[in-house]
Amino acid sequence: MTAYAELLSFQRETEALAQVMGRLGWDQETVMPPGSAGQRAEEMAALEGVLHARRTDPRVGDWLDAAKAPDEVGTANLREIRRRYERNRKVPASLASEIARVTSRAQGIWAEARANEDVAGFLPVLEQVVRLRREEGAALARNGDPYDALLNDYEPGTTSAEIAAMFGALRPRLVALRDRVIGAPEAPRVTGAFSEQGQLCLANEVARAFGYDFSKGRLDKAVHPFSSGSGQDVRITTRTNPEDPFNCIYSTIHEVGHATYEQGIDGRHFLTVLGQGVSLGVHESQSRIYENQLGRSRAFTGWLYGRMRDLFGDFGIADEDSFYRAVNRVSAGYIRTESDEVQYNLHILMRFDLEQALMRGQVEVRDLEEAWNERFLADFGVAVDRPSNGLLQDVHWSAGLFGYFPTYSLGNVYAGCLHRALRRDVADLDAQLSRGDASGAVGWLRERLQRHGGLREPRATVAHAAGFEPSEEPLLDELEAKYGDLYGL
Amino acid sequence: MTAYAELLSFQRETEALAQVMGRLGWDQETVMPPGSAGQRAEEMAALEGVLHARRTDPRVGDWLDAAKAPDEVGTANLREIRRRYERNRKVPASLASEIARVTSRAQGIWAEARANEDVAGFLPVLEQVVRLRREEGAALARNGDPYDALLNDYEPGTTSAEIAAMFGALRPRLVALRDRVIGAPEAPRVTGAFSEQGQLCLANEVARAFGYDFSKGRLDKAVHPFSSGSGQDVRITTRTNPEDPFNCIYSTIHEVGHATYEQGIDGRHFLTVLGQGVSLGVHESQSRIYENQLGRSRAFTGWLYGRMRDLFGDFGIADEDSFYRAVNRVSAGYIRTESDEVQYNLHILMRFDLEQALMRGQVEVRDLEEAWNERFLADFGVAVDRPSNGLLQDVHWSAGLFGYFPTYSLGNVYAGCLHRALRRDVADLDAQLSRGDASGAVGWLRERLQRHGGLREPRATVAHAAGFEPSEEPLLDELEAKYGDLYGL
Numbered sequence: 011m012t013a014y015a016e017l018l019s020f021q022r023e024t025e026a027l028a029q030v031m032g033r034l035g036w037d038q039e040t041v042m043p044p045g046s047a048g049q050r051a052e053e054m055a056a057l058e059g060v061l062h063a064r065r066t067d068p069r070v071g072d073w074l075d076a077a078k079a080p081d082e083v084g085t086a087n088l089r090e091i092r093r094r095y096e097r098n099r100k101v102p103a104s105l106a107s108e109i110a111r112v113t114s115r116a117q118g119i120w121a122e123a124r125a126n127e128d129v130a131g132f133l134p135v136l137e138q139v140v141r142l143r144r145e146e147g148a149a150l151a152r153n154g155d156p157y158d159a160l161l162n163d164y165e166p167g168t169t170s171a172e173i174a175a176m177f178g179a180l181r182p183r184l185v186a187l188r189d190r191v192i193g194a195p196e197a198p199r200v201t202g203a204f205s206e207q208g209q210l211c212l213a214n215e216v217a218r219a220f221g222y223d224f225s226k227g228r229l230d231k232a233v234h235p236f237s238s239g240s241g242q243d244v245r246i247t248t249r250t251n252p253e254d255p256f257n258c259i260y261s262t263i264h265e266v267g268h269a270t271y272e273q274g275i276d277g278r279h280f281l282t283v284l285g286q287g288v289s290l291g292v293h294e295s296q297s298r299i300y301e302n303q304l305g306r307s308r309a310f311t312g313w314l315y316g317r318m319r320d321l322f323g324d325f326g327i328a329d330e331d332s333f334y335r336a337v338n339r340v341s342a343g344y345i346r347t348e349s350d351e352v353q354y355n356l357h358i359l360m361r362f363d364l365e366q367a368l369m370r371g372q373v374e375v376r377d378l379e380e381a382w383n384e385r386f387l388a389d390f391g392v393a394v395d396r397p398s399n400g401l402l403q404d405v406h407w408s409a410g411l412f413g414y415f416p417t418y419s420l421g422n423v424y425a426g427c428l429h430r431a432l433r434r435d436v437a438d439l440d441a442q443l444s445r446g447d448a449s450g451a452v453g454w455l456r457e458r459l460q461r462h463g464g465l466r467e468p469r470a471t472v473a474h475a476a477g478f479e480p481s482e483e484p485l486l487d488e489l490e491a492k493y494g495d496l497y498g499l
Numbered sequence: 500m501t502a503y504a505e506l507l508s509f510q511r512e513t514e515a516l517a518q519v520m521g522r523l524g525w526d527q528e529t530v531m532p533p534g535s536a537g538q539r540a541e542e543m544a545a546l547e548g549v550l551h552a553r554r555t556d557p558r559v560g561d562w563l564d565a566a567k568a569p570d571e572v573g574t575a576n577l578r579e580i581r582r583r584y585e586r587n588r589k590v591p592a593s594l595a596s597e598i599a600r601v602t603s604r605a606q607g608i609w610a611e612a613r614a615n616e617d618v619a620g621f622l623p624v625l626e627q628v629v630r631l632r633r634e635e636g637a638a639l640a641r642n643g644d645p646y647d648a649l650l651n652d653y654e655p656g657t658t659s660a661e662i663a664a665m666f667g668a669l670r671p672r673l674v675a676l677r678d679r680v681i682g683a684p685e686a687p688r689v690t691g692a693f694s695e696q697g698q699l700c701l702a703n704e705v706a707r708a709f710g711y712d713f714s715k716g717r718l719d720k721a722v723h724p725f726s727s728g729s730g731q732d733v734r735i736t737t738r739t740n741p742e743d744p745f746n747c748i749y750s751t752i753h754e755v756g757h758a759t760y761e762q763g764i765d766g767r768h769f770l771t772v773l774g775q776g777v778s779l780g781v782h783e784s785q786s787r788i789y790e791n792q793l794g795r796s797r798a799f800t801g802w803l804y805g806r807m808r809d810l811f812g813d814f815g816i817a818d819e820d821s822f823y824r825a826v827n828r829v830s831a832g833y834i835r836t837e838s839d840e841v842q843y844n845l846h847i848l849m850r851f852d853l854e855q856a857l858m859r860g861q862v863e864v865r866d867l868e869e870a871w872n873e874r875f876l877a878d879f880g881v882a883v884d885r886p887s888n889g890l891l892q893d894v895h896w897s898a899g900l901f902g903y904f905p906t907y908s909l910g911n912v913y914a915g916c917l918h919r920a921l922r923r924d925v926a927d928l929d930a931q932l933s934r935g936d937a938s939g940a941v942g943w944l945r946e947r948l949q950r951h952g953g954l955r956e957p958r959a960t961v962a963h964a965a966g967f968e969p970s971e972e973p974l975l976d977e978l979e980a981k982y983g984d985l986y987g988l
Contacts, residue, residue, distance in 0.1 A: 026545035029538065030519060037522065041530065045714035046732035049518065052770060056515035060549055225534035243535035281541060 013076035014084060018282065020073070021091060024064045025281040029239060031057050036238040036245050040230045051114065062106060065098045083278065086465050090283040093166060100149050109142050113410040120408035129379050129397045132408070137375040139410045140368055147369055147412075157369040160413035164290040165420060167467050170366060173416045176423060177359045179482040187490055188340070188352050194497040197339040201326035204255040208321040212255070213248050213262040215317065220266045220300055221452035222246070223273050235261035237268035237297075240286045244272040255318065256337060260301050267300030268293055270452060274460035289468035290414065294421020295428060296455065302351055302422075303429040303488070304451050308334050309443035317446070338496055342392055344399035352493055353390075355422055360385050361404070361415040369412050424472045426485025428455065431476040502565035503573060507771065509562070510580060513553045514770040518728060520546050525727040525734050529719045540603065551595060554587045572767065575954050579772040582655060589638050598631045602899040609897035618868050618886045621897070626864040628899045629857055636858055636901075646858040649902035653779040654909060656956050659855060662905045665912060666848045668971040676979055677829075677841050683986040686828040690815035693744040697810040701744070702737050702751040704806065709755045709789055710941035711735070712762050724750035726757035726786075729775045733761045744807065745826060749790050756789030757782055759941060763949035778957035779903065783910020784917060785944065791840055791911075792918040792977070793940050797823050798932035806935070827985055831881055833888035841982055842879075844911055849874050850893070850904040858901050913961045915974025917944065920965040 011019070034054055042050060064070075074092050079085040098106075116135040123132035147156025150163075158170050210231075217229055227239075232247035239245055246265040250258045271287045279285035287293040304310055308330075315333040318325065327333045340350045346357035364381060367373040373381050382401045383394045394400035406414055432454050433439060442450045459475035472480050493499070500508070523543055531539060553559075563581050568574040587595075605624045612621035636645025639652075647659050699720075706718055716728075721736035728734055735754040739747045760776045768774035776782040793799055797819075804822040807814065816822045829839045835846035853870060856862040862870050871890045872883045883889035895903055921943050922928060931939045948964035961969050982988070 022541070023545040023548060026538075026542045027549070030523065030542050030546060033526065033542075034519065034522070037526070041717065043713065043715050043717055043732060043734075045712070049515075049731035049770075052511070052515045053519050053522075056512040057519060059512065060516070223534070224532065226532050228530065228532055242538035243532060245532075281538075 012078070013073045014078060014080065014088075017070065017073035017077050017091065018087065020064070020067075020070065021087075021283060022281045024061065025283070025285065027057065027061055027064070029241065029243070029281075031061065032239050033243070039232045039234070039236065040247060055110070058110060059107075062098070062103060065094065066103070070095050071099075083284065083465065086284055087282055090464055094283065097150065097163070100152075101146055102149070105142065105146060105149065109139075109146060109410060112138050112142060113408070116408040116410070117405060120402065120405060124398050124402040127397045127402070129401060132402065133375055133378075136378075136407060139408065140375055140412075143410050143412050144369060144371070155370075157366050157413060160369065161416065162413075164411075164414050164417050165468060166289060167469065168289075168291070168420070170416075173362060173420070176416075176419065176482055177355075177362065180355050180419065180423075180486065181359060183486045183490065184352060184356055187493060188356070190499050191340045191352055191493050191497050192342065194499065196341070197335040197496070198327060198332050199339065200255065200336055202322070202324075203252050204250075204322050204325070206250045206252070209250045209255055209258040210248075212317060212321060213258055215446075216259060216263055216305075216314075217246070217266050219446050220263055220304075220448045221270045221274075221456075222266045223270075226273055227269060229262070235265050237265045237272070240272045240275070241280055244269045255322070259314070260305060263305040264297040264301040267297030270300075270456070271296040271460045274456040275463040276461045279463040279465070284464035286463060288462075288464040288466070288471050290417035291420035291424060292459075292468050292471050294418055295424030295472065296421075296460065298421050298425040299428055299432075299451075299455070300448075303425060303432075304443060304448055306337055306351070307440070307443055309440035310446070310448070311337050312444050313446035335496055338492070340493070340497075342390070344386075344390075344392070344394060345403055351422075351489060355419045356389055358415050358419040360389055361406075362419075365407070365412045365415065423482050423485050424480055426482070426488055427472060427476045427478070427480045428459065429488065430484040431458075431478070501567070502562045503567060503569065503577075506559065506562035506566050506580065507576065509553070509556075509559065510576075510772060511770045513550065514772070514774065516546065516550055516553070518730065518732070518770075520550065521728050522732070528721045528723070528725065529736060544599070547599060548596075551587070551592060554583065555592070559584050560588075572773065572954065575773055576771055579953055583772065586639065586652070589641075590635055591638070594631065594635060594638065598628075598635060598899060601627050601631060602897070605897040605899070606894060609891065609894060613887045613891040616886045616891070618890060621891065622864055622867075625867075625896060628897065629864055629901075632899050632901050633858055633860070644859075646855050646902060649858065650905065651902075653900075653903050653906050654957060655778060656958065657778075657780070657909070659905075662851060662909070665905075665908065665971060666844075666851065669844050669908070669912075669975065670848060672975045672979065673841060673845055676982060677845065679988050680829045680841055680982050680986050681831065683988060685830070686824040686985070687816060687821050688828065689744065689825055691811070691813075692741050693739075693811055693814070695739045695741070698739045698744055698747040699737075701806060701810060702747055704935075705748060705752055705794075705803075706735070706755050708935050709752055709793075709937045710759045710763075710945075711755045712759075715762055716758060718751070724754050726754045726761070729761045729764070730769055733758045744811070748803070749794060752794040753786045753790040756786035759789075759945070760785040760949045763945040764952040765950045768952040768954070773953035775952060777951075777953040777955070777960050779906035780909035780913060781948075781957050781960050783907055784913035784961065785910075785949065787910050787914040788917055788921075788940075788944070789937075792914060792921075793932060793937055795826055795840070796929070796932055798929035799935070799937070800826050801933050802935035824985055827981070829982070829986075831879065833875075833879075833881070833883060834892055840911075840978060844908045845878055847904050847908040849878055850895075851908075854896070854901045854904065912971050912974050913969055915971070915977055916961060916965045916967070916969045917948070918977065919973040920947075920967070 031054065034050065038050055070091070074088065074095065077088055079088050116139050119135045120132055123129065143160065144156060147159045150159035155170065161168060161170060214229060226242045227244045227246065230245070230247050231249060233249065235248050237244065237246045246269045248258050248262045248265065271293060275285055311334045312330045315330045327336055338350065340352050343349060346354065349357055364373065364385065368378065379401045386400065387393050432451055436450045436454055439450055459471060462471060466474055469480060520543065523539065527539055559580070563577065563584065566577055568577050601624070605628050608624045609621055612618065632649065633645060636648045639648035644659065650657060650659060703718060715731045716733045716735065719734070719736050720738060722738065724737050726733065726735045735758045737747050737751045737754065760782060764774055800823045801819045804819045816825055827839065829841050832838060835843065838846055853862065853874065857867065868890045875883050875889065921940055925939045925943055928939055948960060951960060955963055958969060
C-alpha cells in the first residue's frame, strides 16, 4: 500500500468512528432513557479518547509527509487531513480533555441558570470556559490572533477582519431597513391551535418536498431541532408548538437544508474528510436558502397556505397574500432564534463583537452581562428585561463555541449569493415552488455545491456554485426588495 | 496509580466502548434507515477494530501480572479480565477479522436462503464459517477439545461432557412426558384478532409487572425480540402477531428477564467485566424463569386472563383454567422458538449433538441436511417438510455461534433450580402472581442472583442463589407435575 492509501484507510476508520459519536448524540437527544445519562457520558468520553488518539497519531504526520496525491480529490484530501492534524497536534491532550469535561458540565449549569434567571450561578463556570478557550486559542494561534484561530475551527480560511468587513457592509443597510419596517403597520398573525399530528404530517411533507431522502435518514421529535450525521445516515429532528406552526415547519425545512447537503455529497467522498459539509458557514447557506429564500418565498408560501388550510381549517388568515405577510412578520424581540430575516444578523453582529472582546481579554466575564445589556439597548432600542432574554439565551458560550456565531451570518450572505445565481439559472423556479415543488432549486444546489463536499475551500465552494465572488450585496438587495414590498415602504 | 487501578481504568473504557457497539446493534434493528446498512457495517467494523486492539493490548497482560486485588471483587475482576485476555490473545487478529467478515456476510445469505428454501445456496458459506470456527476452536483449545473451547466463550467453566450428562438426565424423562402429552386430548386455543395497540399496551404492563425499569431502558418493536445493553441503558424489543398474542406477551416477559438481570447488577460493578450477566446459561435462567415458571404459572395466567378480557373482549376461552391450558398448549411442530416447555430441550439436544459432530469433523457440511432430517424424524416422529422448518430455521450457525445452543437448556435447568428455591423462600408467591405482582419473585432473584453480576463463576452463581448444587431434577419434577396436571396424565 502507498502512504496515501494507508492514510486514507486509517482516516476512513476515523471518519466511521466520528459518525458513531454523532449517532450517540442523536440517540441522547431523541430516544435515550432519562436515567442513562451517566453511562452515556462515559461512553462518549471513551470514544472521544479513541478519536483524539487517532487524530493526533504521529503516523498520520508520517503518512502526510510521504503521501503523493493521485488526483485533484487526493490533493484536497491531503490538504484537509493536514489542516486537521496540525490543528489537533497544537492542543495538548490535557487541555482538550479539560475543555471537554468543563464544557459538558457548563451546559447543564447554563440550562439551570437560564431556567432560574440566575446569571451569578452561571458566571463561575463561564469564567472557566473562557479561560480554557483563550488558552486553546493561544495554543492554536501561536503568535497570531486567538479569536481568528478559534474561528478557523468552524470556518477554515476566514479571518475576523473579513467577518468585520462583512458586518460593516451589512449593518447600515439592515438597521435602516429594520427601522423602516418597525415603523410600518404590523403584519397579520396566525391564530388558533395547530395539532401536533397535523404539524408533523406537514413536516414530513415539506421534508420530502425539499428533497430529504428518508431511506437514508429519519425525522423525529426533540427539544431542539438539529441535523446529525453524514453519508448514508443523516437524521433530523423537529419540535411542535401548538400556537406557532411555523416553528415546526421552518425548523424542519432548515434542518432539511443541512441534511440534504450531507446526503447530496458524491459517493467518492464517502467516509473521507471531504465527505461532509465544508464549513459551518456553507452549511448554514444551505439551511438558510431552503428556509428563507425558498421556504419563505411568496411562491412557496402560496402552496403552504393551501396545505395548512387543508390540515388545520381556518386559522385567521384570509388569503395567500396575508399568509405570506404572516410568515415574514417582523417584530421587536429579544431572542435571536425567533428573529426574522431583517434583524437576525444584527443579533449575530452583537455576539461577534462581544465574543471577540472576551477572547482577546478586552472584556471579562464579570462585566459581560452589563456589556450585553448596554449593547442590546443601543442596537435594538429595547432594554433586556431578564437574563433568559439576554446573556443566558444561547447555549453556545457555555459549550465553549467562541467563533461559531459569525458563521450564521456568513451563511446568510452565502445564501443570498446562491439565491441570485439560482434565479439566474432556473427560470421557472416560482412556478415550481408555487406547486410545492422545490426539486429544481434543490437539484441546482446539489449539482453546483452540495455534491462537492469539502473538495474546495469554503469560500471557493460558494464562488464555484454561484459563478461569482461572494459579497453582501445579493442578500441586502433581496431583503430590501422583499421587505419593502411586504411593508409597502 | 497501582497496576490494578490502571487496569480497571483501561477496562472501564473498553466496557464503555463495548456498550457503544451494543447501541449500534440496537439502532440497526429498531430505528436505522434501510439505506444506511453499508455505512453501519463500516462503523461497526471500525469500532470492532478498536475493541479488538484493546482486548489484546499487551499492557493488559503487564497490568495483570503486576496487579494485586484489593478485595473479593478485585479478585473476581482479575480472574475475568485474565480469562478474556488469554482467550483473545490465542486467536490471531487475521482469523478474528475473517470470522467477523464471513459471519456478517453469512447471515444475509442465510436469511435469503431461508426465504427461498434454498439449502444449496447456503452451504458454501456455511462451509467457510465451519472451517473458520474449527480453526478458532483449535487455536483456543491448544491441545484440548475444540468444541469445549467454543462452548467456554458462552459458558465459562462448562464442558461438553457436563452438557452431555445434563441431556442424558433430561432426555428419557422429557421424551416419556412428551409422548404421554401428545397422546392426550388437545388443549384449547385462543381465537380472533388481537390489536397491535392492545398487545403493546399489555407488553408495557407486563414489563412493569416484572420489574423492568423504563427510566433506564425502553421497549420498541423489532423483527426479533431481544435485550441489548448493560448498566444504565438496557433496551428491549418485542413484536406482534395479530393471531397470536402470546408471542408478544411471552417474548416481552422473556426479554424483561434478560434486561432486569442487567439492570439489577450492583452499581459497584458498573462498567467492569463483572457488570454483566455472568454467562449465557445464567442469563437464560433469568429469562426462562420469568417467562415460564412465573409467567406461565396458573397464578399469573389467572391475572393475565382478566387483563386480556379487558383489552380484547371475548377470544374463545371461557375461564381461567382453560386459559392456563391454552397458554401451556403442547403440539407437534418443527420450530424450536415456537416450542413448548416439554419439547424445547429436545430441539436443543439435537442441535448440540449435530454441532459437536460438525466442530469435531465427524460430520461435514455437505451431509448436514441429511443428518438433521434423519435425526429430527427419529427424535420427533415427523419428517421435515421444508428447509425453513429444518436446517435453515435458526440463525445461529450462520453467525458462527457453535457452542451457544446448549446454554439454552442449561438456562432451563438453572431456572428449575432457582424456582424450587424461590418457592421454598417466598411463601405467598402465587397470591402475589395472581394479582399480577411479580415483585416478590423479582426481588428474590435480584437479591440472590442478579445483583452479583460476574462476581462468581456461572454455576457457582446459581448454586449461591439456590442454596444447593444445580441439577436437572427440579426442572424435570416441575414439568412432570405441571403437564401431568394440565393434561390429566
